[in-house]
Amino acid sequence: MKILGIETSCDETAAAVVEDGRKILSNVVVSQIDIFAEYGGVIPEVAARSHLEVMMPVVEKALLEARASWDEIDAIAVTHAPGLLGSLLIGTLTARTLAILHDKPLYAVHHLKSHVYANWLELKHFPAFPLLALVVSGGHTQILYMPEHDKFEIVGTTNDDAVGECFDKVAKILGLPYPGGPAIAEAAESGDVEKYKLPHPKVADLDFSFSGLKTAVLRAVQKELGLPISHPSYDLKNFLSAKQVADFAASFQKTAIEILTKKIKAGVSEFPEVRSVVVAGGVSANDELRKIFSGLAEAGKIPAVFFPEAKLSGDNGAMVAAAAYYEILAGVQPMDPYKLNIYPRVSVEE
Ligand code: KG4
Ligand code: ZN
Numbered sequence: 001m002k003i004l005g006i007e008t009s010c011d012e013t014a015a016a017v018v019e020d021g022r023k024i025l026s027n028v029v030v031s032q033i034d035i036f037a038e039y040g041g042v043i044p045e046v047a048a049r050s051h052l053e054v055m056m057p058v059v060e061k062a063l064l065e066a067r068a069s070w071d072e073i074d075a076i077a078v079t080h081a082p083g084l085l086g087s088l089l090i091g092t093l094t095a096r097t098l099a100i101l102h103d104k105p106l107y108a109v110h111h112l113k114s115h116v117y118a119n120w121l122e123l124k125h126f127p128a129f130p131l132l133a134l135v136v137s138g139g140h141t142q143i144l145y146m147p148e149h150d151k152f153e154i155v156g157t158t159n160d161d162a163v164g165e166c167f168d169k170v171a172k173i174l175g176l177p178y179p180g181g182p183a184i185a186e187a188a189e190s191g192d193v194e195k196y197k198l199p200h201p202k203v204a205d206l207d208f209s210f211s212g213l214k215t216a217v218l219r220a221v222q223k224e225l226g227l228p229i230s231h232p233s234y235d236l237k238n239f240l241s242a243k244q245v246a247d248f249a250a251s252f253q254k255t256a257i258e259i260l261t262k263k264i265k266a267g268v269s270e271f272p273e274v275r276s277v278v279v280a281g282g283v284s285a286n287d288e289l290r291k292i293f294s295g296l297a298e299a300g301k302i303p304a305v306f307f308p309e310a311k312l313s314g315d316n317g318a319m320v321a322a323a324a325y326y327e328i329l330a331g332v333q334p335m336d337p338y339k340l341n342i343y344p345r346v347s348v349e350e
Pocket of ligand 2: 115138281314
């Protein structure tokens with residue numbers, strides 16, 4: 001079964017053709033990072049307009065690279081939520097129109113589910129159920145319990161910021177470019193992880209909090225520079241040396257990963273029956289996180305751990321197609337393309 005997956009939830013316009021939920025026939029991603037690096041973050045209106053410009057060329061390229069004609073496409077899948085409203089609208093309107101034009105079943109897929117299913121792409125050995133999925137992206141930080149395909153229970157979530165958002169905000173304080181995750185990871189390579197002691201949030205159960213960590217970095221930078229807390233955060237970067245930036249990046253990254261590690265270990269003790277841990281979302285590209293989680297699995301402290309291929313950690317259409325494939329296997333019915341609404345996953349009542 002060949003599925004065309006479309007993803008436009010944030011600042012990537014993406015389309016892919018995936019066969020049987022795992023074989024990637026094409027995966028086209030046009031990123032708007034260059035535009036938003038200049039602003040230090042995503043501007044929703046600009047993102048939506050950029051999606052509009054490249055959406056159809058991206059879909060056409062995905063079909064061309066997959067060498068698939070419309071006749072060979074069995075279904076269309078699209079991210080319907082969560083994400084930036086204007087961005088989601090471009091993807092869903094495109095998918096609805098294509099589904100009507102080409103008479104294809106349409107599946108509206110939740111973005112976090114897609115991130116989880118990036119872990120089934122291009123794999124020979126699949127994660128075993130039941131499993132815990134740690135979803136770490138720019139907008140979410142959650143632990144999901146998955147007893148089987150297409151069944152999710154949120155067992156932990158952030159009370160405030162997402163971990164990716166925290167990477168992005170700390171990067172901004174340090175004067176590193178957007179997106180902050182890769183920039184922090186790179187700066188951290190030459191930094192001292194022990195240089196600045198940053199606190200762990202006190203959050204019950206499997207929940208998270210990252211806004212305090214961001215503020216803790218801000219205060220530590222102000223203290224290091226001997227500047228008052230009233231000093232504007234956007235100006236601090238002008239006083240930091242490269243060594244200080246590297247040390248802050250390393251200390252912050254270490255703390256963020258420690259928090260995630262603590263929670264996944266707590267998750268595994270709470271659900272001792274889990275047979276695998278899958279990590280998903282943009283932050284799952286982080287090499288240190290991969291190293292530490294793989295080490296824990298090797299030491300038998302957590303079950304087998306899975307990460308998507310680094311290029312599939314961020315937003316892409318292949319994961320959307322993979323998630324839709326498992327929805328179809330689970331018996332989920334297609335959406336009515338004339339009625340599909342975004343937010344929430346129901347049709348608009350007439
Ligand atoms: O999943 P994603 O592409 O978009 C959302 O659904 O939010 O995640 C984007 C997030 C950004 O916050 C970005 O800074 C972070 O993933 N990220 C990373 C790395 N690469 C991307 N965070 C830490 N280390 C990385 N290597
Ligand atoms: Zn995402």
